[in-house]
Amino acid sequence: MLLKDLRTHYTSKIDPAEMADKKVSIAGWVHEVRDLGGICFVVLRDREGRGQITLVKKKTDPELLDTARGLMRESIVSVTGTVKPEAKAPNGYEIIPEKITLLNEADSPLPMDTTGKVDADLDTRLDSRFMDLRRERTTAVFTIRHEVLKAVRDFLSADGFLETSTPKVVATATEGGTSLFPITYFDREAFLNQSPQLFKQMLMSGGLDRVFEIGPIFRAEEHDTRRHLNEATSIDIEASFCDHFDVMEILENMVAYVYEQVVSNCSKQLEALGVELNVPQTPFMKITYDEALTIVNSYGEESLKWGDDLSTLSEHTIGNHVFTETGQSHYFIIDWPTEVKPFYAKPYEDKPEISKSFDMMHRTMELSSGAQRIHDPQQLRERIESQGLNPEGFDFYLRAFRYGMPPHGGWGIGCDRLVMTMLGVENIRDVVLFPRDRRRLSP
Ligand code: ATP
Numbered sequence: 001m002l003l004k005d006l007r008t009h010y011t012s013k014i015d016p017a018e019m020a021d022k023k024v025s026i027a028g029w030v031h032e033v034r035d036l037g038g039i040c041f042v043v044l045r046d047r048e049g050r051g052q053i054t055l056v057k058k059k060t061d062p063e064l065l066d067t068a069r070g071l072m073r074e075s076i077v078s079v080t081g082t083v084k085p086e087a088k089a090p091n092g093y094e095i096i097p098e099k100i101t102l103l104n105e106a107d108s109p110l111p112m113d114t115t116g117k118v119d120a121d122l123d124t125r126l127d128s129r130f131m132d133l134r135r136e137r138t139t140a141v142f143t144i145r146h147e148v149l150k151a152v153r154d155f156l157s158a159d160g161f162l163e164t165s166t167p168k169v170v171a172t173a174t175e176g177g178t179s180l181f182p183i184t185y186f187d188r189e190a191f192l193n194q195s196p197q198l199f200k201q202m203l204m205s206g207g208l209d210r211v212f213e214i215g216p217i218f219r220a221e222e223h224d225t226r227r228h229l230n231e232a233t234s235i236d237i238e239a240s241f242c243d244h245f246d247v248m249e250i251l252e253n254m255v256a257y258v259y260e261q262v263v264s265n266c267s268k269q270l271e272a273l274g275v276e277l278n279v280p281q282t283p284f285m286k287i288t289y290d291e292a293l294t295i296v297n298s299y300g301e302e303s304l305k306w307g308d309d310l311s312t313l314s315e316h317t318i319g320n321h322v323f324t325e326t327g328q329s330h331y332f333i334i335d336w337p338t339e340v341k342p343f344y345a346k347p348y349e350d351k352p353e354i355s356k357s358f359d360m361m362h363r364t365m366e367l368s369s370g371a372q373r374i375h376d377p378q379q380l381r382e383r384i385e386s387q388g389l390n391p392e393g394f395d396f397y398l399r400a401f402r403y404g405m406p407p408h409g410g411w412g413i414g415c416d417r418l419v420m421t422m423l424g425v426e427n428i429r430d431v432v433l434f435p436r437d438r439r440r441l442s443p
């Protein structure tokens, strides 16, 4: 027998009205066996849902009944039988089996419950992620994450962006040497890249004009928060002949599109998570850094002076303020002090102490940072020096600015944070398959 014959349909793809009395095969995990004596129900689960197999004692071959009764939960089976409409069963049908094949038996006891009846804590779930993924809620999260990534790719491709892949093993820090993971590269020291920033800018000199990348970023920061990981997934773009306003428009439209696609294509998953999604309204509100400071200081919980970066508390204060005023969760903070932002952010020509930079915020946290970039090599070198970095380490990057670099801008948005804020999930670890943090390196 061919393996693909073990399953003719996903459990959710059997239409009881159309397929009554037809023969089908479903395959997956034994979710539950309920033996009521005269009748035995086996619930089989696959990625898409559940299907019920019904065995009536009087009408069933005793050997088949024994097989069904003896199934250990979470074992892998294939069931072949006929479809019978049954309003009370999942997806509105039951299967009257003629054959049950046990393909792989699960040990017991199980490391955790998969029915959703018993709540396991996050650490237990992450330790047994393979098992946690079998829970309907967890499957829903990662199905939605797929939809988010697909929508990003579709949106950016349709807007003329080329998908690129840049190296993750690098010789120089992107933004200073503090938060890098060193690795051994043959007989040299190398690092895991903290951002594709320098490479995506070099692609502008290469004439690729509009590029995006979805890939890992590595940060050796020792933070222990619910929104930071040491390995995260970043969605980055860079676009030539665009200023910061142009790339902000791309960002807000992309986020709105992603929400729309999830609303249209993931209603079942949103329902499983109990999430009602509102598509953010575009354009997003823009407040300046100065206005942000005024808001924070007016609440009196904190006192910030010009040139300070925003604390977590102040991000919440501003987010709640904007939400109360507008009913919207997403907004931009623009015109940051040049010194707060990385060296490649372009200062305003007439006011060099502020830069053409922005953060895109969700009510609860920063989602994205971006800017128009410096494209003049001399100015860029000076900015690198004035931030206390050694321009020699940036030679490979600065060269790309000397022989024809168009003006350009871009941003990076954390994919994990985009998904977690969309779903109202408290911890970033819930939306990352195998999170990497201070304590967790396995699985
Ligand atoms: P934060 O201030 O919140 O730590 P950042 O300003 O250091 O973020 P950027 O360098 O601006 O982060 O990176 C762009 C985006 O990538 C962030 O807005 C965020 O969405 C995401 N990101 C950055 N670092 C992390 C991390 N450690 N874990 C998860 N996402 C991250």
Ligand code: MN
Pocket (backbone or CB within 6 Å): 359, 366, 368, 369
């Ligand atoms: Mn940032």
